[in-house]
Amino acid sequence: MRLKPTLTALFAAATLALPAGAQECVGRNLFDTMAPERLAELRAATSGVPYHQGLFWRAEKAGQRVTLLGTYHFADPRHDLAMTRFGPEIDRAAALLVEAGPEEEAKLAEAMTADPTLIVNPQGPTLPERLSDAEWKSLSAALEQRGLPAVIASRLRPWYVAVMLGISPCMMRIVETRGDTGGLDHLLIDRARAAEVPVQALEPWDTVFTLFEGMTAKEEEDMIRAAMPAAEYADDYTVTLTDAYFSGDSWMIWEFGRFDAYDKSGLSRDEVDEQMRLAQEKLMDQRNESWIEPIEQAAAKAAAQGKGVVAGFGALHLPGEHGVLRLLENRGWTISPVTVEGIGDGG
Template identity: 85%
Template sequence: MRLTPILTALFAAVTPALPAAAQDCMGQNLFERMPPERLAELHAAAEGVPYRHGLFWQAEKGEQRVTLLGTYHFADPRHDLTMEHFGPEIDEAALLMVEAGPEEEAKLAEAMASDPSLLVDPEGPTLPERFSDVEWKSLSAALEARGLPAVIASRLRPWYVAVMLGVSPCMMRVIEEKGDPGGLDHLLVERAEAAEVPVRALEPWDTVFTLFAGMTSKEEEDMIRAAMPAAEYADDYAVTLADAYFSGDSWLIWEFGRFDAYDNSGLTRAEVDEQMRLAQEKLMDRRNESWIEPIEQAAAEAAGQGKGLVIGFGALHLPGEHGVLRLLENRGWNISPITVEGMGDGG
């Protein structure tokens, strides 16, 4: 399960107090110690995905110009290169668009404070009732490490449990100490606000609560099972994710999650593939499609002012047949990569 800015805002709004001072999270890049044959499998699985390589792109259509920045949602000093390159462009833009702006994050925090049932199911079966004793023991230990005692965790909604498992305990302590995940999205917003450039959200503040509607009980439970393997070595997973992002190959981590679940989740390959399909459809594809009209409308407004548009969103929204780049291409936009020295693959 991958965090988006709206999920990050939700997470930051409800993060429990965690023990110990935050320190830099340490881990190993799992690709570096992976058997060569498995790494080759991951590359083969990702082969052919449109716009797989690259983080930064230009889309042009007539007089309209859009700069698209694939983001990583947690703090990293390597973001400085991105901001150095694109900061002046944000200063001159008509508008910055992000998944969730300050207003959306504030509304989300307010909702969390007023309605705990958004995250906690007060009536349905508890997680210990939905999982075997062995599964619940492992799951409750993982959530305990993330500051959630079993008595609280037992009634959390499954989608939120999956979100929590996707963040290492160390990273949670960092966020709890700083009060902000410090990701590229927030840096973009800070730069825009400093330059008095308007910030507009790509989607409503309550999007997160609609993403997982309609899932069956088994789909919810398998979502947690698929997320569990990476939770066991979350710091290593976080390092691997960050390195894959800054190398310009975020899709590789998506396939890594698939193969890790094949090996360690207890689900069949077919069940894992179904979970990955559901996650991609709910977290990426549907949202990507809903963003295109607002993007095109904002691009036209910007062109009317003789300016460009800058957009930042999670890097996994860029590639794929239903990724933002291919969707724009299908609507007549010319797509070209932007190379930032020292940052990943230029496309």
């Protein structure tokens, strides 16, 4: 398999953020067949999270304006609805802010090609040595389906394994065929470049390689264990996550991963909760907090030109006490939803 991941694709998988379109990966929506009491638990776990429903927002403060778009990192024809609504805003914006622009994605791909040790551990115990025989058998089979032979998979770094488990085999084949994820992020970037609107990255290109520093061996191994249940029925999981995104239920995705791991990972609830806490802290909260300053700086600069800015990033970065929307609200911004017919309204 050619390893040409983009930063957005890596983060999408690692944060359970929305693998690809149900129209291409055939499966069933697991919410439709879920026991009513479990679905009620998921909704209860989600209901108290700030800004848990909705994908598109406006933030305003003292004449400054930011349009915030929660993106889905893979191809789907429904992205056309969002582009019809927000394309003109990009055309007249002072800048488009994204997780990673073309330059950052190119640097990431180049670095991973030039230095395989970024994702492969040439020293220390292998994954078969770190996991039980049954765990390694299941894991190696899942990675084989994703184009990674056991001899290579055995030395992959645990964070990269978790990333790969988050992408269904059918989605990997589609991305390989397309040569691109085709996600909303890239459509936004293409529109900005066509309009000669500057594209600004919210973080350095090598962020992904620093996120998991300091984790213990047990935490790394549990990260794989928590990711394994979804890999067992990847196409169904893909359809479920896709439908949740286009219904605007971003945080339901996160809680679904938690409860699925409760049931099937072999970890205790406390261990799963700790994994979820670590993942949220490293993959979302810390990054969200680091994005606020560049967003505010870009908005202030744009306001001086009589313009606004557009910011597009994975939808799971929007909700929560440490989500981008609440962080901006805490700094005096007024937050209001923006509707797009056919997205985020149960459609």
